[in-house]
Amino acid sequence: MSVRACGLIIFRRLLPDVSAQKAANNIEFLLLQTSYGIHHWTPPKGHVDYGEDDLTTALRETEEEAGLQASQFTVIKEFQKELSYPVKDKPKTVIYWLAEMKDATAEIKLSHEHQAFSWLKLPEACKLSGYPQMQEVLKEAYEFICTKL
Numbered sequence: 001m002s003v004r005a006c007g008l009i010i011f012r013r014l015l016p017d018v019s020a021q022k023a024a025n026n027i028e029f030l031l032l033q034t035s036y037g038i039h040h041w042t043p044p045k046g047h048v049d050y051g052e053d054d055l056t057t058a059l060r061e062t063e064e065e066a067g068l069q070a071s072q073f074t075v076i077k078e079f080q081k082e083l084s085y086p087v088k089d090k091p092k093t094v095i096y097w098l099a100e101m102k103d104a105t106a107e108i109k110l111s112h113e114h115q116a117f118s119w120l121k122l123p124e125a126c127k128l129s130g131y132p133q134m135q136e137v138l139k140e141a142y143e144f145i146c147t148k149l
């Protein structure tokens, strides 16, 4: 059986109402660096608990891992992406929604699971996340923000 996890691709705008042409410098994504394993960078996410629905997991993990409560961001449910990759020879599925911070200066509070966080422009976010699938989702998220929001 596949392992299932859910999370949020959280972004912030440094300034409100910036034109699409200047968006590249205005939009930043939140990535967290794990304090275990190969110290990879990932959006907040985690395993779905028994009986829990996917969005509840995404919100719970975001609060646990980044210290952000649901009232601090807007979840954009129209943007939902599913990634699949093997972890320790078992298939893993991860569902992400997009979420926009209401206050770009909100404090991030890490748990013991992560040792660092960073707000990153799209190229740097792609570089740190590393995995091609995750890079594709970040690019699609950026495109969605620029064209639909």
Ligand SMILES: Nc1nc2c(ncn2[C@@H]2O[C@H](COP(=O)(O)OP(=O)(O)OP(=O)(O)OP(=O)(O)OC[C@H]3O[C@@H](n4cnc5c(=O)[nH]c(N)nc54)[C@H](O)[C@@H]3O)[C@@H](O)[C@H]2O)c(=O)[nH]1
Binding pocket: 005, 034, 036, 037, 038, 040, 042, 045, 046, 047, 083, 085, 086, 087, 092, 113, 131, 132, 133, 134
């Ligand atoms: N000591 C220790 N403890 C660990 C370790 N591992 C876990 N713990 C414990 O588990 C708890 C976390 O529980 P939750 O928070 O509920 O779950 P998630 O957030 O889902 O947690 P993960 O970090 O497990 O999930 P992934 O990000 O999916 O990384 C899993 C592997 O997949 C690679 N990987 C990542 N993305 C991609 C991709 O797009 N494509 C491909 N191809 N590969 C990708 C990545 O490089 C990694 O090798 C922690 O508290 C620890 O106690 C570990 O190695 N050592």
